[in-house]
Amino acid sequence: xxxxxxxxxxxxxxxxxxxxxxxxxxxxLPSCGVRYVVRSGYYQMELMAAREPVDEVLQSHELSAGxxxxxxxxxxxxxxxxxxxxxxxxxxxxxxxxxxxxxIWNLTACDPLSFTPRTWWFPVVGRxxxxxxxxxxxxxxxxxxxxxxxxxxxxxxxxxxxxxxxFRDPVLPGMLSWSEADLADTVFHELAHATLWxxxxxxxxxxxxEQVGVASMHTxxxxxxxxxxxxxxxxxxxxxxxxxxxxxxxxxxxDLDAVFANSALDSQSKLEKKALLxxxxxxxxxxxxxxxxDAYTRWAARDTWNNARIIQFKTYNAAxxxxxxxxxxxxxxxxxxxxxxxxxxxxxxxxPVGAGWxxxxxxxxxxxxRVP
Numbered sequence: 001x002x003x004x005x006x007x008x009x010x011x012x013x014x015x016x017x018x019x020x021x022x023x024x025x026x027x028x029l030p031s032c033g034v035r036y037v038v039r040s041g042y043y044q045m046e047l048m049a050a051r052e053p054v055d056e057v058l059q060s061h062e063l064s065a066g067x068x069x070x071x072x073x074x075x076x077x078x079x080x081x082x083x084x085x086x087x088x089x090x091x092x093x094x095x096x097x098x099x100x101x102x103x104i105w106n107l108t109a110c111d112p113l114s115f116t117p118r119t120w121w122f123p124v125v126g127r128x129x130x131x132x133x134x135x136x137x138x139x140x141x142x143x144x145x146x147x148x149x150x151x152x153x154x155x156x157x158x159x160x161x162x163x164x165x166x167f168r169d170p171v172l173p174g175m176l177s178w179s180e181a182d183l184a185d186t187v188f189h190e191l192a193h194a195t196l197w198x199x200x201x202x203x204x205x206x207x208x209x210e211q212v213g214v215a216s217m218h219t220x221x222x223x224x225x226x227x228x229x230x231x232x233x234x235x236x237x238x239x240x241x242x243x244x245x246x247x248x249x250x251x252x253x254x255d256l257d258a259v260f261a262n263s264a265l266d267s268q269s270k271l272e273k274k275a276l277l278x279x280x281x282x283x284x285x286x287x288x289x290x291x292x293x294d295a296y297t298r299w300a301a302r303d304t305w306n307n308a309r310i311i312q313f314k315t316y317n318a319a320x321x322x323x324x325x326x327x328x329x330x331x332x333x334x335x336x337x338x339x340x341x342x343x344x345x346x347x348x349x350x351x352p353v354g355a356g357w358x359x360x361x362x363x364x365x366x367x368x369x370r371v372p
Contacts (some may be wrong), residue, residue: 104159
């Protein structure tokens, strides 16, 4: 059978070693955690079995011309990331799961009157502020369980993910319909995870990878098309809107924090003010500098807003100002960044020479950002 043949060809001792580590780690988990890891492992193996080498898929011509173009670009991004940006070389995205029909779902849960997320501990990756699912009904079951505990819950789809080098992650089918800039950003983001991962700090790792992904994408676009090209100008326009929207959400989170910290309010009053603040998002967009206000308003209205949704935003956008200070030290001008230099500085901040990992990566980053 074709799929089984590919599975044997791609099955490596590294995968077996990873499963052994997970099995040992599960001994320390509660029964629900064991079920989650085992179930996730099953679907992970299903995804691994669906992988096909990129070269074979391209030779089969079963993809559209646009999909083939995107698939070829991924190898270009990986080579550029390694040779020019100093990102770790990985075997990720050397395969593609063309016929894999599942959607990845991401769940976060949070206290309704603070930005204190529910976290889960797992072997290898440590404590995480979200759960991933390969079946929507399983994510919805956990959503109801978390709601039953009185928590805010947010479930969304995820277009890509990383196993941090434990498996050879494939290109997912949906990625082949993305824009060139979004695809580049995502590939560089995932390569950043493989380059530097701080144990036990998912929020820092995601925010760091977000910075690397964007800076790398800008550098690649300028090197490839030029600073004054239509392709790069379009990226800059979209980014201006993204930055305005990000600033809007940071301000909203600060307003919510002020309500949650107000000791003069009882819980019911806080919940009422919280609802009013979330309801103000369309008006905030209308009054912002966002150029495509209708598009952002439609996107914001797709799901319910609550603290869990803000926590997901915070996970990928924490310490933006501090990261910007460090990034500026490695600005090469004209839209380009010395990404390798930036990563090396973050590595040194998080793991000083002669010492172990810092206790709090955000505190360490704040201190580094204050250094002239």
